[in-house]
Amino acid sequence: MYQGNIILLGAPGSGKGTLSKELTKRYEYVVICTGDILRNEKRSGSDIGNQIKDIIGRGNLVTDELINKIVQKVLYKNNQRFILDGFPRTIPQAKFLDEVDEVDLVIYLDISDETLTNRILERGKTSGREDDQSVDIINKRIKQFKEETLPLVDFYEKKSILVTIDAEQTVDEVFNDINNIIKLWN
Ligand code: AMP
Numbered sequence: 001m002y003q004g005n006i007i008l009l010g011a012p013g014s015g016k017g018t019l020s021k022e023l024t025k026r027y028e029y030v031v032i033c034t035g036d037i038l039r040n041e042k043r044s045g046s047d048i049g050n051q052i053k054d055i056i057g058r059g060n061l062v063t064d065e066l067i068n069k070i071v072q073k074v075l076y077k078n079n080q081r082f083i084l085d086g087f088p089r090t091i092p093q094a095k096f097l098d099e100v101d102e103v104d105l106v107i108y109l110d111i112s113d114e115t116l117t118n119r120i121l122e123r124g125k126t127s128g129r130e131d132d133q134s135v136d137i138i139n140k141r142i143k144q145f146k147e148e149t150l151p152l153v154d155f156y157e158k159k160s161i162l163v164t165i166d167a168e169q170t171v172d173e174v175f176n177d178i179n180n181i182i183k184l185w186n
Contacts (some may be wrong), residue, residue: 002105002185007084009111011069011145012138013120014167015174016085022175023083027182032074033099034067039129053072057130059137061144064092075101090147094156105159105185107178109167113142 006029008016020031034045038056041049048070052062071087083102088094097103117138126134131137156162163185165177 001082001167002182003106004073005084005101006182007088007103008108008109009106009156009162010167011116011149012141013116013123014109015119015171016109018171019175019178020083020085022029022171025176026090028080028180029083030078030080030081031085032071032078032087034071034084034089037070037074038062038067040177044173056144059131059141060082060145061089061148064096067094068093071097071101088152091151091155096154099179104161105181106152106162106179107162108156108162109174110164111167115168121141 006023008020010016017033017035020029020033023029024031042053042056043049048066052066055062067087067089071093075082084097088097103185117135120132120138120141123129123134131141153162153164163181165174165181167174169177
C-alpha cells in the first residue's frame with residue numbers, strides 16, 4: 001500500500017476537493033488545498049488577501065512566488081502525509097515542490113470541458129464563489145489549466161509517478177479507482 005504524499009491533478013471542477021475529502025475519511029492524510037488557503041486569506045482581509053482578491057475573483061493565477069511561499073510555510077508546519085489539491089499548477093511550482101518535499105504519486109483526473117463547465121456552474125449555485133458563476137471566467141480557468149497546468153501531466157509521466165483516471169465517472173467510481181491505486185502503488 002502506498003504510504004507517501006499525493007498530488008491530485010485536474011482542471012477546476014474535476015472533483016479534486018470532493019475526492020480529497022473522501023480520502024481523508026479512509027486514510028490518514030491532511031489536505032492542502034491552495035484555493036481554500038487563498039480564499040481564507042481573502043476573507044480575513046490580510047495584506048496577502050487584499051493583494052489577491054481580484055486575481056482570484058477573475059479566475060487568474062496568483063504568482064508562483066507567492067503561492068510557493070505559502071505552500072512552503074504550510075509544509076514546514078505539517079509533519080503528516082498530505083494530499084495536494086490545486087498545487088502545483090505550473091511547471092515552476094512543480095520544480096519548487098521537488099526541492100521542498102517528496103511526492104511519488106500524482107493522480108490526474110481526466111475530464112471533458114463540457115462536464116467541467118456544467119459541474120462548476122452547478123457548484124456556483126451554492127459555493128458563493130464569483131469565479132464559479134460566470135461562463136467567461138470558467139472558460140478562462142479551463143483555458144489556463146490547459147496552457148499552464150496540463151504540461152505537468154508530461155512532467156510527472158516522465159518521472160513515472162502519474163496515473164490517469166477517467167473523471168467522467170461518478171464520484172464513487174472515481175474514488176474506487178483511487179483506492180485501488182493506493183492499494184497497489186509502491
Ligand atoms: P481552486 O479552488 O483550486 O479552483 O483555486 C481558486 C483560485 O485560487 C484559482 O483560480 C487561482 O486564482 C488561485 N490558486 C489556487 N491555487 C493556485 C496555484 N497553485 N497557483 C496559482 N493560483 C492558485
